[in-house]
Amino acid sequence: MRVLVIGSGGREHALCRALAADSQVEEVHCAPGNAGIASVATVHPVRATDPADVTALAGRVGADLVVVGPEAPLVAGVADALREAGMPCFGPSAEAARIEGSKAFAKEVMAAAGVPTARASTCTTPEEAAAALDAYGPPYVVKDDGLAAGKGVVVTDDREAALAHAAACERVVIEEYLDGPEVSLFALCDGETAVPLRPAQDFKRAYDGDAGPNTGGMGSYTPLPWAKPSLTDEVMAAVVQPTIDELAKRGTPYIGVLYAGLALTAEGPRVIEFNARFGDPETQVVLDRLATPLGGLLHAAATGGLTGLPPLTYRGGAAVAVVLAAENYPASPVTGGVIEGLAAVETDCPDAYVLHAGTTLDDEGRVIASGGRVLNVVGTGEDLAAARAAAYDALGRVRLAGAHHRTDIAAAAAESRETDGTL
Numbered sequence: 001m002r003v004l005v006i007g008s009g010g011r012e013h014a015l016c017r018a019l020a021a022d023s024q025v026e027e028v029h030c031a032p033g034n035a036g037i038a039s040v041a042t043v044h045p046v047r048a049t050d051p052a053d054v055t056a057l058a059g060r061v062g063a064d065l066v067v068v069g070p071e072a073p074l075v076a077g078v079a080d081a082l083r084e085a086g087m088p089c090f091g092p093s094a095e096a097a098r099i100e101g102s103k104a105f106a107k108e109v110m111a112a113a114g115v116p117t118a119r120a121s122t123c124t125t126p127e128e129a130a131a132a133l134d135a136y137g138p139p140y141v142v143k144d145d146g147l148a149a150g151k152g153v154v155v156t157d158d159r160e161a162a163l164a165h166a167a168a169c170e171r172v173v174i175e176e177y178l179d180g181p182e183v184s185l186f187a188l189c190d191g192e193t194a195v196p197l198r199p200a201q202d203f204k205r206a207y208d209g210d211a212g213p214n215t216g217g218m219g220s221y222t223p224l225p226w227a228k229p230s231l232t233d234e235v236m237a238a239v240v241q242p243t244i245d246e247l248a249k250r251g252t253p254y255i256g257v258l259y260a261g262l263a264l265t266a267e268g269p270r271v272i273e274f275n276a277r278f279g280d281p282e283t284q285v286v287l288d289r290l291a292t293p294l295g296g297l298l299h300a301a302a303t304g305g306l307t308g309l310p311p312l313t314y315r316g317g318a319a320v321a322v323v324l325a326a327e328n329y330p331a332s333p334v335t336g337g338v339i340e341g342l343a344a345v346e347t348d349c350p351d352a353y354v355l356h357a358g359t360t361l362d363d364e365g366r367v368i369a370s371g372g373r374v375l376n377v378v379g380t381g382e383d384l385a386a387a388r389a390a391a392y393d394a395l396g397r398v399r400l401a402g403a404h405h406r407t408d409i410a411a412a413a414a415e416s417r418e419t420d421g422t423l
Contacts, residue, residue, distance in 0.1 A: 001295055002027040004058050005041065006048050006078065007069030008034045010323075010357035010376040011280040015067060015294070016041040017355070018287045022295040029061045035367045036356025048073045051081030058087050065090065065299050068256075071147055071277050075101040079256070088302040091256040092276050096247055099258070100276040103143045103173040110271060113246035115239050117271040120175035129166035132174035133159060143273075145171040153214050153273075178263035178270050183224065184282045185232065185260045187240045188297060191253030193306040194240050195297075196232050198222055198289060198314060200282040201413070206330060208408045215330045216373060219409030220282045221320045221384060222289055226413060227264075235260060235269050243274070255302060284355055284376050285319035317380060320387040320410045322395055324375040326358070327402025333358075333372035337401050342367060344397040345377070351386075352379040352394035369400055384414035 003019050005012050005028065013036050019028045020040045031054070033043030044061070047053040049072050058066050066082050068074055068091030077094040091097075098105040104122040109115075121132040122145070133140050140162035144152030146169075154165040155177070166172045183201055187194040200222040206212035224231075239260050247254045259275035287294065291313040300306050326333040335358070345354050355378060358371015375398065379391025388410050395405060 001025050001064045001299065002029065002062050003065045003067060003295060003298075004029045004031065004061055004063040005067045005069060006031055006046070006054060006073055008032050008037070008048075009069070009280060009371075010355045010373065011278050011283045012069040013037045013040075013355040013357070013376075014284045014287045015069060015278070018290070018294040022293040024293055025295040027061075029063065031057055034356045034370075035359040035361045036354065049076040049078070051076065051078045054078050055081045055085050055087070058082060059085070063087060065295070065302055067091065067298055069277060071097065071100050071275065074256075074276050075147060088299060089255070090298045090302045092254050093252060095252040096254045097276040099243070099247070099254070099274045101147055103145050103273070104171070106274050107173060109243060109246055113242040115242050115271055116268065118175040118178050120173050122171065122173050123166060124171050126163065126167060129163060129172065129174060133162055136174065136176040139177045141175050141177050142166050143173045143175070144169040145173055155214065178265055178272060180263045180265040181226075182272065183227065183231070183262045183264060183269075184220075184279050185235050185240070185262065186278060186282070186286065187236065187258045187260070188301045188306065189244055189254045189256060189258055190301045190304045190306040191248060191255050192244070192304070194236065194244050194258070195306050195309065195312065196236055196240070197286050197312070199224055199227065199232060200286050202279065202282050203406060203409055206325070206406075208406050213330055215325070217279070217281045217323065218325065218406045219320070219322045220285050221318065221387070221410035221413060222282075222285045223318060224413065225384065231264075231269070235262065239269065239271055280357075281321045281323055281376050284321040284378055288319040288378055288380060289314045289317070291315050317382045318384045318387040319378055319380050320384065320391045321355075321376045321378045322391045322405055322409050323357070323373050324377065324395065324398060324400065324403050324405050325373050326369050326371070326400070327404070329372035329404070334402055335368075335370050337369045337403075339367045339369060339374065339398065339400050341398040345394045348397065349390065349394040351381055351390035352377060354378075354394070354398070369403075374400060374403065384410050388414050
C-alpha cells in the first residue's frame with residue numbers, strides 16, 4: 001500500500017513515522033513535509049489547500065490511501081476532490097469538516113444530537129457579545145467561529161480582554177466555562193462506525209502552571225492513570241456515536257478522525273470542542289503507544305471497513321511529548337534560527353526521539369526553525385515518570401536561540417497529584 005500524507009507539522013511526522021513502521025505500507029509520501037519528515041517519507045511540494053493540486057499529486061505517486069492531516073485542506077474540500085477521483089481518503093468532506101471549521105455549526109450539531117456541552121451564544125455584534133459575557137459570567141470563554149489553528153480561543157477573567165477578542169473576530173461563540181480536567185479522545189470513523197484510540201491530555205497554555213496565552217499545544221501524555229476505565233466507553237456512547245449518527249442523518253457521513261476535546265466536569269464529560277483531524281501534540285504520544293498497524297486502520301476507515309475489526313492493541317508503558325517553541329510564540333514567533341543537538345538525541349537517548357513540526361533545511365543542509373512550534377520531543381518509559389525523564393533529558397540536548405518550553409508536562413499525573421482516579 002502506498003500512502004500519501006498531506007501536511008507539514010509534528011502530527012504529520014508522527015503519522016508518517018507510524019505508517020513507515022507498518023509492514024503493509026510499501027511507500028510513504030508526504031506533501032509538503034518538513035526537514036524531519038524527509039527522513040521517513042518521500043516529500044513533495046504541493047498547495048495543500050488546492051484540491052486539484054493534491055489530487056494530481058496523489059495520482060502521480062499512485063496513492064492507495066491519502067491521509068489529510070491539517071484542518072484547512074479539509075475545509076477547502078480536498079477530501080471531496082480525492083473521493084470524486086476515486087481515491088480512498090482518510091479525512092471528512094468539507095461539509096462534515098465544519099464540525100471544526102465553525103464553532104456555531106458544531107454547537108448546532110451537538111444540540112441536535114443531544115451531546116453534552118457548554119451553554120453557548122453565537123455573537124456578531126459588540127452588544128450581543130457583552131450580553132453573552134454577562135449571561136455566562138467569568139471565567140469568560142470566547143471562541144473565534146472560524147479556523148484559528150488552535151489559537152482562536154480566549155479564556156480570561158478580564159471582561160475587557162474578552163470583549164476585545166470578540167471585537168477582533170467576525171463572529172464568535174461565547175460559552176459558559178467548563179471546570180474539570182481536560183482530555184482529548186480521537187475516534188476513527190468510517191461514516192457509520194467509530195473506533196476510539198487511547199485518550200491523552202495536552203497542555204494549551206504557553207507557560208508552566210497553565211499561565212500565559214492559549215497555544216496549539218505545548219505538550220501531552222498518555223495513558224491517563226487518574227481516569228476511570230469506563231471513560232472512553234462513556235464518551236463514545238454520549239459524544240462520538242451520536243455526533244456521527246447526526247452527521248450521517250444530514251447526508252454528510254463523517255469519514256476520518258473526530259477529535260473530541262473534553263472537560264471532565266462534576267456532571268460528567270462535556271465537549272469543549274471538536275476537531276476534524278488528529279490533535280497536535282496528542283497524536284504524537286497516542287501513536288507512539290499504538291501497537292496495531294496504522295495503515296490498515298486508516299484504510300479501513302476510508303473505505304467503510306471498521307465494523308468487525310479486532311480490538312486495538314497498545315504497547316505497555318507511557319509516552320510524554322514536550323514542544324520546543326520558537327522565541328515569542330504564540331504572538332509573533334521568531335523564525336530562521338539554526339537548531340543544534342538533534343544528532344545527540346539520536347545517539348545518546350534510546351528512550352526518546354524528535355518529531356519535527358516547524359522546520360526546514362537551508363542550503364547548507366542545516367535544520368532551521370520555520371514555525372512557532374518547532375519540535376516535539378517524545379520520551380517513553382515504563383511509566384509517566386520515566387517517560388518524562390526521557391523527554392526532558394533529550395530536550396536538554398537540543399539548542400535553538402530564544403526557544404522556550406514548559407517544564408511541567410505530565411508532572412502532576414506522574415506524581416499522582418492530579419486526581420484520585422474517580423473522574
